Amino acid sequence: MWRYLLPITVFVVIVGFFYRGLYLNPGFVPSPLLGKPAPEYDLPRLKDPSQTVGSKDYDGQVALVNVWATWCIECRHEHPYLVELAQTGGIPIYGLNWKDDRARALEWLDTLGDPYAASAVDATGEVAIDWGVYAAPETFLVGRDGTVLYKHISRMTPAVWEREFLPRITAECGGLPCTAASAP
Amino acid sequence: MIPELGQFALVLALCLALVQATLPIAGAATGRHDWMALARPAAVGQFVFVVLAFVVLANAFLSDDFSVLYVAYNSNSNLPAFYKFAAVWGGHEGSLLLWVTILATWTMIVTVGSRSLPEKFSARVLGVLGIVSFSLLLFTLLTSNPFDRLLTPIVDGNDLNPLLQDPAMVIHPPILYTGYVGLSVPFAFAVAALLSGQLSQDWARWTRPWTVSAWMFLTVGIALGSWWAYYELGWGGWWFWDPVENASFMPWLASTALIHSLAVTERRGLFKSWTILLAIIAFSLSLLGTFLVRSGVMISVHSFASDPARGVFILMILALVSGGAFTLYAVRAKHMVAEGGFKLVSRESFLLLNNMLLVVALVVVLYGTLSPLFIDALGLGKISVGPPYFNSMFVVPMLPLVLLMGAGMHATWVGMKGETLARKLAIPAVGAVVLGVLLPWVIFGSAGVLTVVGIVAGLWVIAASLFDPVRRMIRRDGARTLTRAQWGMTLAHVGIGMFVLGVTVSTSYNIETDRAAVPGDRWELAGYEIVFRGLRDVQGVNYAAVEGEFELRRDGTLVTVLTPQNRVYRVQSSPMTEAGIDARWYRDIFIALGQPLGDGVWSLRVQFKPLIRFIWFGALVMAFGGLLAASDPRYRSTRAESRVSSAAAVSVETS
């Protein structure tokens, strides 16, 4: 008797999942780095290749690591806000210039403004792979102890900053504004 | 023609579909002949207007009417006329119109072909088809209107996706849809049976040719898609277990099971409720596929631009049509149990096993396809399920099925002695094992266990299928020759054997290398010599290309010259690769250009693929077998016969 109800039951369950699925994003790859130590790296600086910049530069601070490139259209769209954020955000932004052309990158920063405390040049993409980067722009929030607190994919906007980054920064700095100079 | 005419035609079709969907079924329930009689004219009228809408859209493409948004997105004035016509189904809205047109065509054919069926039954069948038509026409008009205008004028269109500018790609959707959508007919027959509360062996006999016909188109459609992917996408693969590929394969598995289940119902009157359930499942899987492609729920290379609003609408259609059918099944099916026995070794047993294994395969594919969604929705993370899973797990039910197939064909109805069957099969079995073990060693020099198993299985099915026909022809039994349906069955199974051989051999002995080469280089591949002659620029109608010239030689003599190209289609600046393939029935040689690496060096992919054509030849043979089976004269009842059977049916029907 009950076996005649089996098909409709299975069907309802599947349709339920489909309905839920309409509001999910199947192509979004969540980062397994959340809550784990951020990758360490040491790469040539964009503006002065004889110097290096890396994770050691923001060790002990709360910082943003922003993956960008001149060939990335969304990076171009988020750039003005990043420039603003560099002034008002209260924490430093370190750039990771991903598989880019150095001359174009420099020109880009010259004309559009440079929000970065420093930009590291990842010519081979090895460091980006360590960070699990797959779609520029990506912005990581790194805590004082080097843990990845949050990752945002696609352009940074004021809404994203307020909704996702600020609460986590506030929690990290104990309710006080994090300044670039604050040490544990 | 003005596009608005097309839209108006769709609205008229919608109204007629509404009539077709409601009154005939109500008439069958209440016994009103005038309402039941509306079914046929409504269906015919719907067909006329839907076809008119399709013609209007086709004309908009062929006359470069870029004021229609859909045409602007999918066409270009430089597109060859053939592709302009195909561009009608190049995007979501147009392909939906194709879906609806094909449904209307099937409905039309059912209208004509069901004239000899009992009045109430055909009213219900057409009514159900009307419900499906109505839902899809409403969906088209409300969310996916192909006749929307582009208000700002443009100079020229966006061009058809270059991936679709290919002959195989052009015929693949219509043929696939014909199969896919055609499963609505057995579905309608099943729901009509549930509505009437009756299921006779006649019903099975009526339903079977429709099912086999739809199955046939589905087989060819899937094979075309696979073949196209192989030669066009150029990585030498022919099946990726992409969600939408699976979405077309699952109805195929279900309808294959249905054909076999119908055989039992027709012959012995058994498995009635199961057959009905399969018919409902098969078409529900078609609708599910339609949902998956257009909702954005799964990532797929086939996805049209997705929109949750459209997804919700299709889900509602699915809920109405399939959910309604499954509910009706839950209520009515228990009254359709039949009495009848059969022994352990009997055709019924084998067909039961066939169905079980096909359903297991179906569920494996379904579960594998939907698992990423299930796991994501439950918040358990994100996984991918791809070829490594499907290739290994699909074999689990399939291998037993292929092995049992050979035996099942020879089992007699009701029951037989196991020894009799074993004796019958001894020769083909031994032959298959001996050849299957020897041949790979002789031809290729090595063979793994799985390879041997696959080759034995393929040879076994072919041998077992041909054993009886060949034996009869040799003996010249005279009186008892095979019917068309029996030849159909024979060929269909031979086709499967060929397919299994093609898959096994091409997978096991395939050679694929990537290399960097300059003109003048020569190298050896599987006993052939390949010489890279050079490169030149070529201009096509709507593309510019770099073409490589390669000589294929064997023992010094020239076999052929292959000319793979790297194209850039001008309008979208999109690159496309055309592989150079030398195709023989026993092997393909396949060369594809990669990229220039500087200093005249190019990367290339070169492949040797033995017996790969058997994959698609096998499918064609299968489909041809289906054609023979469906056209067997026993399915065409004469007027006299049908009057008798419909009178009998009327006296039996109670609701």
Place this chain on the structure above:
Amino acid sequence: MWRPAVHRSERAVRPVLAAIALMLVGSASWAIDPEPAFADPAVQAEYQSLIREVRCLVCQNQTIADSNAALAADLRREIARLLNEGASREDVTDFLVARYGDFILYRPPLQPSTWTLWGAPFVLLGIGAIVVLRIVRSRARQSLAGDDPA
């Protein structure tokens, strides 16, 4: 018998614009690396097999073996490097999963959330066999009782 050609992978100079165009279009054409250098054919076979099981995250309908995306090329290079350094297949998959999660593997890992997935074919086959057996038994009994309608 046939032996695959082995070529050193040069640091290919690819114009950035071509990379963008190819990335945007995806599966229409594909990148073919000349074979990375592997001294050991077994390692090479492992490489070939591995890159066909890793999902390209840019063109998500392809393996990194077939994808022309820059990320796919980078991942192929990393995998080749790891294998050359003596990593096992598991080491490579661990490396990828640590950075990108299970999504990057086309072969779903065996873990509690996928037990049903990997078990399904066998469990279903078992259930199916039992169901068939029960039906056949009951029908065989009917057959013995002499019930044989046309």
